[in-house]
Amino acid sequence: MTDVSRRGLLRAAGALGAGAVLPVTAAGAAAAVPAHPATAAHRGPGRAGRPADLGDRLELMAGTALVEQLDGAAFRLHQPVRREVAMTTDRPWEGSACHYRHVFRDGDTYRMYYTALDYDVRDGRVDIPHPGRIALAQSTDGITWTRPSLGLVEFDGSTDNNLVAGAGESHTFVFKDTNPAAPADARYKAIELADNATALYPLKSADGLTFSRISGTPMMVWGPKTGHGLVNMAFDTLNVAFWDPAIERYRLYIRYWPDLDDGGTYRAIMVSTSADFLTWSVPELLEYPGSPAPEENLYTNNVVRYHRAPHTLLGFPMRYVQPAGWMVSHLHLPNVEHREERSRASERYGTAMTDTLFMSSRDGTVFDRWDEAYIQPGPGVENWKYADNSVGCGIVVTPSQVGGAPDELSIYATEGYWTGDELDVVRYSMRVDGFVSLHAPRSGGEAITAPIRVGGEHLVLNLATSAAGRVRVEVQNPAGRPIDGFSLEESDPLFGDDLARVVTWRRGDPGLGALVGRPVRLRFVLDDADVYSLRFRAAITFDGTEAMVEGHHDDGTLTAAQRQALLAELAAARTAAAGGRTDDAVAALDRFLAAAGAVSDDAARDTLREAGTVLTRQVADPWPTLYGWLGGDVEPEKGNLENLGLSSALVALDYRNRSVGAAFWEPVAITALTLRDVDGTTRLTPGDLSVYVSDTNDGDWRRVEGVQVARVPGGFTFTGFDVTARYVKVVQPHSDDAFTFTNQLSKMLEVTTA
Known part of the structure; x- marks a missing residue:
């Protein structure tokens, strides 16, 4: 995992100007700085000077411009976890160069369209034993994959293979068109590379198995034929397209070679849009504000819409690294002999290496790019070659391998390119929304958002903490002052691992109803915790x-x-x-x-x-009861219950002026109480015990008069009253360290309601 605190400071310095010095606190740490000073103006979901209006839309921490200030917290990149080999490309029509792929869910089936291609490296040459084709693998869960026998394309005299018909050769990109206006015979579309790699043609299909050209005219060309002057375009990559409902147009991501001041060039990414998939806008270069290495070679783009936040685009480009010739470290990488053999055909075939980066965008052109690797080569024997560790296009939801855990996200990368007669397609997984988090260490940290308009009665977080970690949220007015009822002191500490935790205040109240439509700031205070996403949500009914x-x-x-x-x-x-x-x-x-x-x-x-x-x-449990206690409750009229929700905690009652109690989600009619001890022996007497109730758990406790307390086997009963309240507690007077009345909280106190 990589934190953005260093990047944040670099960006802040860039925003302040060359040679700027950031303020330092007395403790020697950098003072709170803007979270994304170089990019916030480009990526914010709201207009300048206006509150961001999210509605009920989920906002990822990846690339968000909502966070305006960080103090001790940082954005952290979370690398995915390597799982199993999903598929080995060992069929005769496949081989060691099955690099490009697109994975998506189509109804009950997962589809993986991929290049079927082989390289034979020997005698200073790289031969291609058979023409490249497009193949289809299928799965019911995204984990176990099969190759359907499609019977469409002949290979070595047989059609018993999974090759797709009419889809061109090795650089074709296939996708399911989600444009509601797409005709039935074009529900699947593809982009074919043709004309000696100088043109892209649009393809269509009704079933995703047999394709034909939509038009005999290319959708885009490069070189002297182009009408827009971008002669440095190149299509020898995976050219990615999809329908974007946010702009009601198709997007197309392609490669470009910008010129450098020293006369060189580098591999970059451009985007174009179209209303009909045939006529395209003049492509624009992607921007990476704040990146310390904006001119890195990006061999692929693999940009997708994120299904949980459709306004957010995520990219997983393959970074191409080509050192200036052979270096000593090359000799320490795996399989040096094969590396040297590849170099005989072209030096870069032996010296170049690749990994995968992560980037995100809200407008599809300006991306927040992490320049630290998202997938590193690692210790694998076959992972340090050009085109290894390259993620294919597409993110799919797959079942977790941990029993009882929620679904996770999966992506698929290559290992073993060039060598042998096959390569491995490896599945990597990550938590839902788990690309980038707002993180703070055990020492703590906080973040404050720009003004946001409250879009629902509940604020829902995707979060994870350690056993000791906590997340608290304060709601402020736009000027930064806490709103009564939603201050940090009133925020219930959140801990656990949850994809949709509702934030609560006032000892269990999640309601933001009175604030819906109003602009607020959110202040997150964390320690040893991560927040991956947030959204407002209406109360579920x-x-x-x-x-x-x-x-x-x-x-x-x-x-x-x-x-x-x-x-x-x-x-x-x-x-x-x-x-x-x-x-x-x-x-x-x-x-x-x-x-x-x-x-x-x-x-x-x-x-x-x-x-x-x-x-x-x-x-x-329509009215779930939260149990809690308070130590040192010497002024019962003011002593507010704490530790609410720890129902399984073992607690001693007659210890240091302790009281125990319960909280409800709304006022209830309380007609009786029961206290139970573990062994039934105690120094407490009925005269020691009194009952208090509260509506807010905020210093407004009142004693319930006329309560009849009786000693019964195993504890005490409280009857003879009928009072309506949200909170109730039993108070006892013993202030020493001895104790004789203990039990788990939920077993110690039983509340009878009408």
Whole structure:
């Protein structure tokens, strides 16, 4: 993992001017600096001087311009985890140069379109034993892959292979067109490299198996034929295209060779857009503000829309590194003999090396690029060659290999290029949204956002902490003053590992309803913790979930049968819950979750499953009780409960003026209490115990009069009262270190409600 604190300081210095000196605190650490001073003006989701209006859109920490100030916190790049070899390209029509690929989910099937090509390195030459073709692999889970026998293209006298028809040769990019206006015979499209690599042609297909040209006219050309003067374009890469609903146009990412001041050139990326996939705008070079190495050679681009945040584009370019000739370290890399053999054909074949970078953008042209490797060559024997460690295009959702863990994201990279008769396609995984986090070490740190308009009643974070780590959130007005009820002191400490944790204040209250539509700043205070994304969300209800289902059906994401099944289970759960049949309601929601899990669209599946999970929690425990305690409660009228939510904690009651209590999500009618000890022996007497209640847990406690306390086997009972409140506690007077009454919190205190 790589932190951005160093980059942030470099960028701040750049913004201040050459030779600028950043302020230093008394402790010697750099004072709080703007998070992205060089790029915030380009990438912010709001207009200059106006609050960012996210609505209910998820905002990744990757490349965000929302964070305006960092103090002790940093943005951290999280490298993916190498998993299994997904596929080895060992079929006769494949080989050691099956480099380019695009992976995406199509309904219930994962598709991987890839180059089928072989290199034979010997006698100072690189021969190509058979022409390159485009092949298709399929999977039901993104982990285990098979090659369907398509019977479309003949190879060595047989059509028993997985080669796609009419898709051209080795540089073709195939994708599923999500443009709702795309005709049925062009639901799949492709870009074919032709005319001696000087032109790109548009292809179409109804099934993704047999392609034909949409037009005999190239969609783009380079060299003397071009009409826009960009003669340095080059198409010998994976030219990536997709429909972007944010701009209602297609995007196309290609290669360009900009001129350098010293007369040289380097491999760069350009983007063009089109309304019809045939006529394209003049390409523009991508920009990387703040990058210390903007002129690095990027061999591929692999830009995709992120399904959970469609306004965000992510790129995984292959970085091409070519030292100036042979160096001593080359002799220490694996398989030197083969490296020398490749160099006999061309020196760069032996000296060049590659890895993968990560970058993100909100407009598709200006990218926040991390210049530290996202995937490094590592210790592998076959990983230090030109075209190794190269991620293909596409991110897919795959099941976690950890039991009970949520789904994760997967990408696929090459290992073993050039050597032998095959290469490996290796799966890498990462947590959902887990590209870049806002991170603070155990010593702590914080971040403050620019003004954001509150877009929903709940603030939801994707976060992970250590056992000792915490995340707290303060809501401020645009001037930076805490808003009453949402201050740091009122923020419940968040810990755990959760893709959608709702932030709570005032001892369990998640409601931002009074702030919806208002501009605020968010202050994050973290220690040993990571926050990967944030979003505002409406409170999840049965009505809202039904509307969500209807919306996904209206936009074509759900079939009529899926809509009917989901709505039927929601109706069954609602009826059962209203009738007090909790088990039946939970069973119906389990069926709802199973139906939601079969939805092929990643974004829709995520939101439906999240809604089903929240509804299940609400139905199973509609008023979840949070237990807590307070030490030193010598002024019960002012002593607020702490440690709420630690229901399994073992606690002693008669110890240092301690009180124990419970919190509810809304005021409830409390009619009785029971205290239970582990062994039933205690020095406490009924006269020692009193009951207090509160509406806010904020110094407004009042004693409940007339309570009848009785000693019973194993503890005490409290009856004879009926009071409505959100918080209740039992107070005892012993102030010494001895204790005789202990139990787990949730077993010690039982609250009876009407």
